[in-house]
Amino acid sequence: MIELLLILLFISFYGLSMIGDRKGILFFLFGFLLHAGYILYRAFFLGWIPVTERYDILLVMALLVALSLFYLYLYKKVPLKMLMDTIPLFVVLLSFFAVFQERMDSIDPNMNSIWFYLYIIFFILGFSSFTVSAIAGIFYLRERSVLHEMTQYRAALFGWLLFSFSLIGGSVWFYLTYGSYWLWTAKELWITVVWFYYSFYLHSRMMSSFFGKPAAILGIAGFPILVFSYLGVTPLLGSPWSQF
């Protein structure tokens, strides 16, 4: 119950940060520190990196997306107002999804493998990069700057490479555990959809007709596909349930 209140507290701080100005930044910082502190607490409580269940995975993803605000502000010089209008919204959304996930606080022995950790860590990094790519796409639609276009492209490219690494790690893990590196299930097909979608996006940017707005929209549209593939396939399409 206390943990739920803590999550709702930092979600509220992130939400309040959307008012912008100096107070907004303070709210964001409070939210970020509470959020990071809670993930550290989870690591301490569980005794391992908290990435073995969906609840923790979503919170770590949300934290990485929150972290991107500092990177985009300090290195990419994105105006703070624009950052505060968008990033907290995505952080709130991901954290909110986490609240509805079943808590396990234990690990399945099948998952306790270095290959599983590689798989899931790269998955989290890839997912977060794709989210940042979608956010940069929104920046582009608001302020037609080629710098946002570059950020969107690069975040998607790195996201795609990291996501591919996660597929490699996942395949090795699954093969060593069950003797198959690929399964015909709705979940696997949707993971492949995400991979092909971003491959489509990256290749499309070689065509001048995709420059600018179409590319930005394509990058933004990747986010709901990503969320559906991770959270929607099991409950809506009836794919087998998994802890992560």
Next chain:
Amino acid sequence: MLRFFLSIKTYLWVTGISIGVFVAGSLYIPRNLALFSGINDMPLLKWLLMNNSSLDRLFWIYILIGLMAFLWISSLICSLDAIIKKATWKGIVRVLSPQILHLAIIFVLLGHGVSAVAGYKQDVPMKIKDSREVKGFSMRITDLEFFKNPGENSTRWRVHIEINNEPHLLELGSPAFYNGVGFFAKSAQEKKQKAIIGVIYDPGVLWEIIGALTFVIGAAGVFLTKVNENSYLEVRKGELHG
């Protein structure tokens, strides 16, 4: 003809259609669970031949095979073309890295193709001290161990097994390989003192490993060249500002 394979438009169309077919497949599988229940237990081709009367529910797999075969050929042609036309010693990493990624995809698709047509999978339930002959291998479980690690939510198992009279230890995530055939301790029951041993020969795995290693090399090249470089978007910036 060559231009058709080299065209980025062709690639986008084929990828877009593939995405649509994958989505269709994700809708068909959960609605036909009885039909698809055995698809992961044997090479795909064998399973398709066994179920050739259900073409109305399996047509998308045939379309997918055709699309992946097309992508395989077009990736190969595109990469060869890029290497021949663009490769110079100066900036070789920049030119070659994406092509190495293409090559990795070619290996991975080849691995999937080989896995789909060759090899076998068999789950063998065995009790302790049982002997079984499977695919020319004699197997005998000599001992079963069960234990629980802290933080884990179920019991682990260790299977001591003799394969062709040689002792091996099978654990979760740690199979044994004998003459290219994998032996996996898929599950075990303490009460019944039995285990299910997966005997799996999948020649596609080798190509998947080659593909994965190639991908890591290509990705390293892309990371190195793209981190400090603005890539084509620099050109785009020049176009906008020029």
